[in-house]
Amino acid sequence: MSQKIGRSTLLLNSYPSVKAFAAIVGKKEGEGPLARHFDVIFDDTTLGEETWEKAESRMQREAVIKALEKAKSASTEIDFIFAGDLLNQCISSHYGLRDLNIPFYGLYGACSTMAEGLSLASIFVDNGLAKHAMAVTSSHFCSAERQFRLPLEYGGQRPPTSQWTATAAGAAMVAESAGPPYVKATCAGTITDLGIKDINNMGAAMAPAAAHTIKTYLYDSHTAPQDYDLIITGDLGMIGSDLLIDLLKREGIDISKVHNDCGKLLYDLEAQDVHAGGSGAGCSASVLCSYLLTRIQEGALQNVLFVATGALMSTTSFQQGETIPGIAHLVHLTYQKGN
Template sequence: MNAKRIGKQTVRLNEGVRILSAASTVSKKEGEGPLGKYFDKIVEDSTFGEKSWELAESHFIQENMQLAVKKAGLKMNDIDYLLCGDLLNQCTASTFGIMNFQIPFFGLFGACSTMGESMSLGAMLIDGGYANHTLVGASSHFCGAEKQFRAPLALGNQRPPTASWTVTGDGSVVLGRKGNFPCITEITTGKIMDMGITDANNMGAAMAPAAVDVLLNHFQDTGRTPQDYDVIATGDLGEIGRSLVVDLMKKEGYTLDGRYTDCGIEIFDKNKQDTHNGGSGCACSAVTFCGYYYPKLMSGAIGRMLFIPTGALLSPTSSQQGQSIPGIAHGVCIEGCGEKGVKQ
């Protein structure tokens, strides 16, 4: 009954699930960053023509998911299940963004780890024989996230050096069964980790232990080491969180070299763009994977990648009541096309 489970937290999919397409739509600031040329669409106005930031995020979701399906050569009625989430209360950005698609929907909240969660569950649905195609993704909006979790922008509050910048946009992929595409081969599901961090402006420190938990369990379950991967990319730990992960993994006997990076570091130039600790938000890892890493997996430039979006499971209520910030991470092992990657 547990033939697919290869360890405490990891499953190996029977034949691998193909990533048929990836689409990324971002706002102006993300387009001005180091990865700007890789995104499918850059929206100059972060309101996207809507009357609120929250509705703008729904607009990002709607247009980008339609683009992902189009790039896969499919139509919306070819999609069996849609899985996505965001940072707004009750995931309302996703609700209003996708409701007109009329596709069976699983709304997810993994905070900024949601892209890893949606890819994991979407792949499991296909591997289990419950779907032929799934559409999965994650979104966030800087202005909406600041208003909900920290302080409305109109207050002009000073941001501390540990703060990160929530990415505005949506990243989505279409998953399927067959074809010469990058392949999800293993999934390592994370546990909630809480080290007592209470500072909502220091997400990197709060989430780093969850990333370490996934890394350790993935390596132990698969028998691999960091050197068995061309790229290991965590979600949105930023500079501070990445440094913590490197130090904590070293204490466990693992050396993370230059192949380990973080999507929150890659997406912005922290000096030129004044983003402090780096990027964050559900869209951070989502658009970085879809825009930057997916083409490298397609070309064979990346043979095997470990993608670990990370999330901080706080809410405005828990923060106001002085509770700590639990972290979560979800690991997805992806093998690319060509000689370095999965054999099709």
């Protein structure tokens, strides 16, 4: 049963396992450095569908089905699924998963949704509320740009601070403790807002939330950055990552030697034109559900803090001149129980 050790931190004493995981990506993501880790790479942004939104729904469904196949499980064995995306009313999740007939919790944490979903799935398993639970999320460059910024046909200039919304989906199935990767703990984020209004600078808007969550978890768990092989955020990109390191150094915490970011790993930052890096709910989800969980499963990474970050604005709040609140949820993943 979960044990609360701080206001927002839970130790999962049964060490639930991530039994299976899968990542589905688009053409641009398949041309990046993590290509060999993905389960499916599509070479068409529409995935053969009529619209980008339908393509994203299909991508999310494909990720869930692939994870189920790898676990040798049927959808009827999943007690609950926690899903979300970036589109209004989370339509990618609703339309993508409606035919799977799995009890459904819809989430909106923007780009932090994968960590939020994985946290809840793990908590449900740890407390005996589910034998199997799943977390899934997605994003699509074209559908996100159409909703949050400008029509693609407009051809507007993207400033250097902007990030590329990943066309990707990731799904992770959590089960009773059986083998690595294990989920040791979770830390819920707190909404943080330092007044950033620039919709083309998501890294700056989300970095304070990541700093708050990491500081909180290190304090609650009585650990230090050097206790971890990797503290990985998603998706601060290049600018947000630098800001995160600076913010924590001001608090006497130096994560620079163990930090990386999913938005920096997904693409080749020199060869691919993604400006400040990757973003989107599918960015951290696809990196987690391919490269990261595989490395933990193999024992190459023993102790990892996965900290997915989200910008909690909408098109309405942006048009009304509101600031951009940030959130960051943390999941502590390990190779060994008790690590």
